[in-house]
Amino acid sequence: MKRRIIAAILTLLMALSLFPAAAWAAEPTEADLKTAPIISDLEIHDDGGGFVWLEVTVQTPANVLSAIDHFENHELGFNQAGYIGQIDLQYSVDGGEWQETTITPSPNHDHEDSWNGVFETQYLDELRVDSEVRVRARYSGADADGNSRYSDWSDMLVLNEKVDFTASQWALPELAEADRLGLIPDCLKGQDLTKKITRAEFAAVSVKVFEALTNTEAEAAEDPFKDTDDPEVLKAFNVGITDGKNSAGDLFGPDDLLTREQAATMLTRVWKKVNFSGWTLKTDGDFDAQFKEAYTMPARFSDDEKISSWAYDSVYFMAANHIVEGSNGAFSPKAVTDAEKAVGYAQATREQALAIAVRMVKNL
DSSP, X not given: OHHHHHHHHHHHHXXXXXXXXGGGSOOOOHHHHHOOOEEEEEEEXXXXXXXXXXXXXXEOOHHHHHHHHHHHTSOTTSSOSOEEEEEEEEEEETTOOOEEEEEOOOOOSOHHHHSSEEEEXXXXXTOOTTOOEEEEEEEEEXXXXXXXXEOOOOOOEEESOOOOOBSOGGGHHXXXXXXXXXXXXXXXXXXXXXXXXXXXXXXXXXXXXXXXXXXXXXXXXXXXXXXXXXXXXXXXXXXXXXXXXXXXXXXXXXXXXXXXXXXXXXXXXHHHHHHSTTOOSTTGGGGHHHHHTTSOOOOOOTTGGGSOTTTHHHHHHHHHTTXXXXXXXBOOOSOOSHHHHHTTTTBOBHHHHHHHHHHHHHHO
16 A cells, blocks of 8 residues: 555656646736846847848846746646847937837747847838937737737836937037936026036036046035135035135135136046045145056146146146147147136137046047
């Protein structure tokens, strides 16, 4: 009798081993069936012959993979809420209407491979390599009665986002990058970026650069100035990007127009704060030797003698790292003569300031 029982148990265990593990998985819930895919990357590809298509990187959550396994190991209609069969891709090109295509993973017993990875669309006639593209995805399938069913939409991914700027043509690519990197402060959004930038505005840009490089939010200091309580200026002061313009240190000059050498100096202070432990504006002199070792002096500008002594090293540090450039060999650090001051010589524009902010983040 005992032998028969043991034999029966062994037979049952062998039979059970023939069933795939997924067949015993818990039945998917409605929440599983509503779970959206994750799109983590989006690229435009061009074969050079006029055929352009999208490549979308899709990640399928584990609970959705389990649901797919469950459905494939049960007959359709076996007490199921639905069946996941493909990925719907919805896209918009250059602000146009939403259009839809599908991605059907190739049959593969390893769902990690067939439902995760890079998927290509068909050629899209309206697509160009520089098109602004918005994409989102969802799973689709049918319920037990053959009725269509869908998951939630994924978060939307945007490529080559077009932002309207009042700016010079040369600045548009870097301004778009500045917007993507979050370097445009609120005070400059929607403004004419060809205009000269003020000290307060550039303080706000510098704070954005600091936050981008450190992935932290700057905090405002107690207000030391009589002429401004701008929170972005107070953040810049607290970081060590800037200070007062008078000997008492209680006047900031928020509406004063910024010179090119001031811009180079303020952004260099951002770099020092990020890279030198213990650096503050008051202890800056203690880091001179360390700072000079951080870059190789480039060729000097033809108006080298016009650069202020307090800005000299900063200007060449920024030039060595291709963040600021000269024109015809000159840097134009500041206005010196009355005639230069009268025409606003060497004053930085808003678009120039944002362009060097982008280079700062990307190069350093």
